[in-house]
Amino acid sequence: MEKIAWVTDSTAYLDEMLSNHPDVYSIPMVVYFEEEEFLDGVTLSLEDFYTKLEASNTPPKTSQPSVGAFVELYNKLAESYDRIISVHLSSHLSGTVSSSTQAGELVDIPVHTIDSKVISFPLSAMVKRGIEAQEAGKSYENIIEILNDLSTKCDIYVLIGSLEQLHRSGRMSGVQKLLGSLLQIKPIIQIKDGTLDVAEKVRTHKKALLKIVDFLEVAQANSTIKELFVLHGTNVEEADALVDNLRGKYPDIPINRFPLSTAIAVHAGVNTIGISWYNE
Template sequence: MGERIAWVTDSSGCLDVELEQNPDVYVVPLIVMINGKEYLDGVDIHPEEMHRMMKEDKVAPKTSQPAVGTFLDLFKKLAGEYDRIIAIHLSSRLSGTYSSSLQAAQMLDFPIMVIDSLLISYPMTFLIKKMMAYINEGLSLEEARGKLERFRDSNELYVLIGSLEQLHRSGRMSATSFILGSMLNIKPIISIEKGALEIREKTRNEKRAKTKIFSLFKAAADRGTIKECYLLYGSAEEQTKGLKTQIHDLYPDMSVSAYPIGTAVGVHAGDKTLGISWFSDRSCI
């Protein structure tokens, strides 16, 4: 019988049904702060409610990583039930969550592997499934980790910012850029580069922005390097309908699924945010 492995992640991701029903997967909530009050992400507050409060109260929520002690308590509990722990977390360049988890792991005399996904939302969570698969194939932990990191680095992720106002309120855009962007109807597209958010394009309206996002996906799809993609949304899956239709019309065999973008980006980007992501390293599939 193989090792019993506990899998730990954080609430910035999005578990699909398979992972939700897996009793060996544990989620540590990030902290969302609104008007001086703290909420546990996914426990006390969910994306829909957070976006409603942002819109109605004109507030700028902030997120904070779980405390080292929170991870330590969980790791101690799991150490009594499992042979090993593998934790995969939100990009370390967007949150201190990975750091908190790593510090807690170093406090225990127990085999704990902590991995920096350098990603967000479902693409981050998908790495858990890949790591599980690699281990089930019989790879050693270090071989599996190396393969996972190569697969991770093949990810592309693009996000159409839903609200310049929210980007400004959250401190990610200067007042001058916000005013000029609003006047010119600028719709920025951001990407994740080595774990950090970077502005990839600045388009003049939403239609052009969506066209650009689709063209980025199409270029990759036409190379034949991807077989599935993930659509990411701010507060309502309905936002992905048009993009999903475009993809299915051109690529009927492409697997397309939709997931909330999560609080880590949602607090900055707004409820009308739309994103697309895929992995293109077929050698690691």
């Protein structure tokens, strides 16, 4: 049985199963604070990021891992593995998939790069499903087919924590930001097929969360949802309250909260909250 290495990037939250798995590797995104460069999760923890964010007058920036960083990792993995399956955040939101694909052409080990079309824990969940398929004895071709199919089935609805940071990241025009601030409009961002879109514009935070739950109810009526992911920034108490609320509505579905990564919080804001699921 061939040995497969699993690679993802630091936008994926590694839970206990993934962080303790001997065949799972995470390549860090690059975060810039003014003139300083940090490796997400390596030289910059999530807690340190939030501390620096409060103290900095200049908004941080992010960059995908370089082709060279991938080549270095893949060459190292080639010493112990027969094949690499590399699953990364949406290619519409980052060049990480491109870096991995280019690196795969420069190394001697087979590398299969998967565009997850998602972010955060939904990306982690996809890696877990791939590992489950491997442990069930599926071929690598079948595993890749399963992952590509999953990439078309995820819904992510996010209530953006900071219009200012979304504007700085180039995802919202200055006029939209100004109108949103003046009218207290809360844009609900949907990530569908890997791209960002405004699913709804709601006047209050409370109404926006209720609207996201409405989207969930429609999805639940039309498909099978095996697990719900509540995504959050520093607003842990709000996330816990949302988890409790959803558990009351859906007692048969596992529901847990997961922090957004540093690279996502840079663009969305620290008080971002959202819900995600796979329609199966």
